[in-house]
Amino acid sequence: MIPYGRQSINQGDINAVVSALKGDFLTTGPLVEEFELALEKVVGAPTVVVSSGTAALHCAYAAIGIEPGDEVITPPITFIATQATAALMGAKIVFADVQSNTANIDPKAVEAAITPRTKAIVSVDYAGHPADIDELRAIADKHGIYLIEDAAHSIGSTYRGQPVGSLADITTFSFFSTKNLTTAEGGAVSSLKPELLKKARRFSRQGLIRDSLEFKIPDQGAWHQEVHDFGLNYRLPDILCALGISQLERLVEFKTRRTEIFEQYSRALCDRNSLVIPHQKDYVNPTWHLYPIRVPAEMRKFIFT
Numbered sequence: 001m002i003p004y005g006r007q008s009i010n011q012g013d014i015n016a017v018v019s020a021l022k023g024d025f026l027t028t029g030p031l032v033e034e035f036e037l038a039l040e041k042v043v044g045a046p047t048v049v050v051s052s053g054t055a056a057l058h059c060a061y062a063a064i065g066i067e068p069g070d071e072v073i074t075p076p077i078t079f080i081a082t083q084a085t086a087a088l089m090g091a092k093i094v095f096a097d098v099q100s101n102t103a104n105i106d107p108k109a110v111e112a113a114i115t116p117r118t119k120a121i122v123s124v125d126y127a128g129h130p131a132d133i134d135e136l137r138a139i140a141d142k143h144g145i146y147l148i149e150d151a152a153h154s155i156g157s158t159y160r161g162q163p164v165g166s167l168a169d170i171t172t173f174s175f176f177s178t179k180n181l182t183t184a185e186g187g188a189v190s191s192l193k194p195e196l197l198k199k200a201r202r203f204s205r206q207g208l209i210r211d212s213l214e215f216k217i218p219d220q221g222a223w224h225q226e227v228h229d230f231g232l233n234y235r236l237p238d239i240l241c242a243l244g245i246s247q248l249e250r251l252v253e254f255k256t257r258r259t260e261i262f263e264q265y266s267r268a269l270c271d272r273n274s275l276v277i278p279h280q281k282d283y284v285n286p287t288w289h290l291y292p293i294r295v296p297a298e299m300r301k302f303i304f305t
Contacts, residue, residue, distance in 0.1 A: 004178060005177065005178030007177045007178070007182050008250070008254065010250075012246050012249075013243055013246045013247060015246075016242040016243060016245060016246040017239055017242050017243050017246075019242065020238050020239045020241075020242035021239060023238070025238045026237060026238060026239055027235065027237040027238060027239075028235055028237070028238070029238040030238070031238040031241040031242050031245065032049060032235075032236065032238060032241050034241065034245060035049055035236075035241040035244045035245050035248075036048060036049050036188075038244075038245055038248050039165075039173075039188055039190070039244075039248065040190070042155065042156065042163065042165070042248065042251065043155065043163050043164065043165025043166060043171070043173075043188075043190045044162065044163040044165055044166030044190075045165050045166040045171070045190040045191055045192045046190065046191065046192070046194070046197055047165070047188050047189065047190040047197075048188060048189045048190075048197060048200055048201040048204060049186065049187070049188045049236040049241065049244070050186070050187050050188060050189065050204045050234040050235070050236055051185060051186060051187065051204075051233075051234045051235060051236050052174065052176070052185050052186060052187045052234075053079075053081060053152045053172060053173065053174025053175070053176060053179075053187040054081040054084075054085060054174075054187070055187055055204065055232075055234035056172035056173060056174065056187035056188055056189045057081055057082060057085040057086075057150065057172050058085040058088070058203075058232070058234070059172075059189050059200040059201075059203045059204045059234060060148050060170045060171075060172050060189055060200060061085055061086050061089055061091070061120075061148075062089070062199065062200065062203040062231070063170060063189070063191075063196045063197070063199040063200040063203065064119065064120055064146045064148070064169070064170065064196065065119075065199075066086055066089040066090070066091050066119060066120070067089070067090060067091075067119075068089075068090025068091075069090065069091075069092065069117060070090070070091045070092070070117060070118075070119035070120075071091065071092045071093075071094050071115060071117040071118045071119060072086045072091045072092070072093055072094065072118075072119060072120050072121075072122060073094045073095075073096050073105075073110055073113050073114070073118060073120070073121045073122065074086075074093060074094070074095060074096070074105070074122040074124070075095070075096060075097075075098050075103075075104065075105040075122075075123070075124050075126075076095045076097070076098070077098050077103050077124070077126055078124040078126070078150065079152070082122060082124060082150050086120075086122075091119070092117070094113050094115075094118070095113075096109035096110045096112070096113045097109040098126075099132075101279040102126065102127075102129050102131075102278075102279055102281070103126040103127070103292065104123065104124065104125065104126050104129060104130075104131040104132065105121075105122075105123050105124065105131055105136070107132055107135035107136055107139060110136060110139055111139050114139070114143055114145075118143065118145050119145060119146065120145055120146040120147070120148050121136055121139065121140055121145060121146070121147050121148070122148045122149075122150055123136055123147070123148070123149050123150065123168070124150040124152075124153075125149065125150065125151050125152075125153050125154035125157065125164065125286075126153065126290075126292075127153055127278060127286075127288060127289055127290040127291070127292050128153045128154045128157055128180070128258075128286040128287050128288040128289040128290065129154070129157070129278070129280065129281070129284060129286045129288075130149075130151075130154055130157050130158075130159040130164055130167075130284045130286065131149070133147075133149070133159050133167045133168065134160070137167075137168075140169075146169045146170070147168045147169050148168055148169065148170050148171070148172070149164065149165075149167060149168035149170075149171040149172070150171075150172055151164045151165065151171050151172060151173050152172065152173060152174035152176075152179065152187075153174075153179070153180070153289035153290065154180075154286065154287060154289065155173050155179075155180055155181065155251070155287060156180060156181075156251050156252075156254075156255050156287035157284065157285060157286045157287045158284065158285045159283065159284050160283050160284075165190040166190070166192060169191065169193060169196060170189060170190070170191040170193070170196050170197075170200065171189070171190045171191065172187065172188070172189055173187055173188040173189075173190070174186075174187045175187055175188070175244060175247075179289065180251070180254055180255070180258070180287050180289055181244070181247040181248060181250070181251055181254060182243070182244075182247055183236065183240040183241070183243050183244040183247070184240055184243065185240070186236050186240050186244060187236075189201075189204075202229070202231055203229075203231040203232065203234075204231065204232070204234035204235065205231060205233075205234075205235065206227070206230075206231045206232060206233050207227040207228065207229050207230050207231030208225050208226075208227060208231070209225060209226045209227065209228060210225050212224075214226075214228075216228070251287075254287070255287045258287060258288045258289075259288060261288075261291070262278070262288045262291060265277070265291050266278075269293065274295065274296060274299070275293050275294065275295055276293070276294035276295075277291075277293055277294075278291060278292060278293075
């Protein structure tokens with residue numbers, strides 16, 4: 001059986017985790033902020049780390065204020081978390097078809113799906129190839145709605161020279177064990193819009209407010225904290241942040257190796273007329289996560305087995 005994925009863990013990763021285990025913090029400590037700052041340098045926007053890619057999506061939807069009856073446009077080709085976390089908040093999921101060459105959401109299909117109830121467009125960077133953000137951005141701005149980029153597959157990728165993470169209103173990442181870098185379980189939210197990131201962070205920390213300037217009940221002791229809007233415990237512990245910091249230092253190495261593998265597959269399969277192999281647009285530089293191959297429907301089960 002060929003495994004779906006195999007993580008790359010080296011001695012540096014192991015040493016980083018052991019060092020964290022021997023430190024004063026197992027959970028929310030200084031390595032959380034260190035990992036967030038290291039991610040910001042890669043994705044081009046301030047970042048909040050969370051416990052999974054699913055948690056990141058939930059925080060993103062909370063940040064934009066999804067309410068029952070809102071519509072969220074997503075592609076049908078993605079993991080269920082893209083839709084489930086919005087549906088749990090009462091959103092109606094509206095599917096827009098994908099482009100045949102990239103399997104990313106088609107801006108023309110998105111435009112056709114817009115209604116007065118649309119709250120957000122969610123693009124998914126399938127296999128690591130960034131979606132057509134410029135076209136999606138134009139649609140979002142035209143209709144006054146949010147653009148979310150589900151970049152679970154694409155950390156380290158660039159679109160027209162700009163890093164994924166700095167392009168949409170809010171971007172989500174996954175660091176699951178099969179992803180381009182891993183914290184075992186983990187994820188992140190990035191945004192250049194401070195208010196959105198503040199809301200995402202607060203939701204991921206159970207809605208707790210510790211800033212006295214925001215208190216509704218003033219003049220309490222130093223122990224006082226408040227919750228104005230509910231959140232959940234989506235914190236990423238120091239131990240996993242230690243692994244993430246170490247893995248992030250190897251992202252260029254990972255990207256190079258994944259590109260080599262992508263090119264090897266492409267050379268080997270390019271003359272097989274019965275197969276459709278991945279396409280790369282000339283204005284993106286992907287960190288490839290998958291090498292999806294389209295095969296005739298009648299051959300799927302045979303090829304899989």
